[in-house]
Amino acid sequence: MSMAMTELFPPHHNHLDVLLCSSHQLQRSVVASGEKQLPVEYRISKSAWLKDTVDPMLVALDHRIAALTGLDVQPPYAEYLQVVNYGIGGHYEPHFDHATSPTSPLYRMKSGNRVATFMIYLSSVEAGGATAFIYANFSVPVVKNAALFWWNLHKSGEGDGDTLHAGCPVLVGDKWVANKWIHEYGQEFRRPCSSSPKD
Numbered sequence: 001m002s003m004a005m006t007e008l009f010p011p012h013h014n015h016l017d018v019l020l021c022s023s024h025q026l027q028r029s030v031v032a033s034g035e036k037q038l039p040v041e042y043r044i045s046k047s048a049w050l051k052d053t054v055d056p057m058l059v060a061l062d063h064r065i066a067a068l069t070g071l072d073v074q075p076p077y078a079e080y081l082q083v084v085n086y087g088i089g090g091h092y093e094p095h096f097d098h099a100t101s102p103t104s105p106l107y108r109m110k111s112g113n114r115v116a117t118f119m120i121y122l123s124s125v126e127a128g129g130a131t132a133f134i135y136a137n138f139s140v141p142v143v144k145n146a147a148l149f150w151w152n153l154h155k156s157g158e159g160d161g162d163t164l165h166a167g168c169p170v171l172v173g174d175k176w177v178a179n180k181w182i183h184e185y186g187q188e189f190r191r192p193c194s195s196s197p198k199d
């Protein structure tokens with residue numbers, strides 16, 4: 001598994017605060033379960049999906065993500081931005097971002113599986129809330145304006161088990177993140193396939 005961490009904007013810039021205005025759209029988060037999307041006790045947060053048309057900031061953000069990753073993030077090659085808010089005790093237990101079953105609702109976009117995750121921290125927190133990579137054995141603290149990027153799939157298209165990760169419980173504070181999930185289709189010439197299981 002390879003991962004990159006970047007600073008999307010300098011730490012005290014508030015470019016992304018406009019995304020917090022999505023709060024009126026926030027609803028209890030769901031997860032893909034079989035063919036459905038359901039609220040579950042292992043993901044306690046609220047989230048909202050933001051189309052690029054909501055604010056020009058989102059178009060600029062897409063351009064920044066495309067420049068940093070070299071990937072095509074236009075729909076349907078990537079999902080809309082998902083803004084997530086965790087209160088005290090909010091968490092997301094260990095999971096994969098990619099689909100692990102062929103009947104997953106993640107395939108409804110007809111652009112393949114989630115090849116990569118670009119996750120932005122929109123806030124810091126006073127305590128707790130780190131993103132923990134269970135098998136890779138490290139965790140990333142919540143630092144406002146930092147972003148994480150990782151590949152969920154090997155170049156063969158197989159899921160990478162080392163990407164199992166969790167959002168640890170928030171102990172003090174209010175945690176905001178945004179996810180941009182990038183799909184396999186559209187990236188064929190940007191991240192070519194390989195039949196080697198190691199790539």
Ligand SMILES: O=C(O)CCC(=O)C(=O)O
Nearest residue numbers: 092130131166167177179
């Ligand atoms: O909140 C985090 O640190 C992780 C979030 C996450 O893994 C997800 O939304 O899929």
Ligand SMILES: [Fe+2]
Nearest residue numbers: 095096097165
């Ligand atoms: Fe995740």
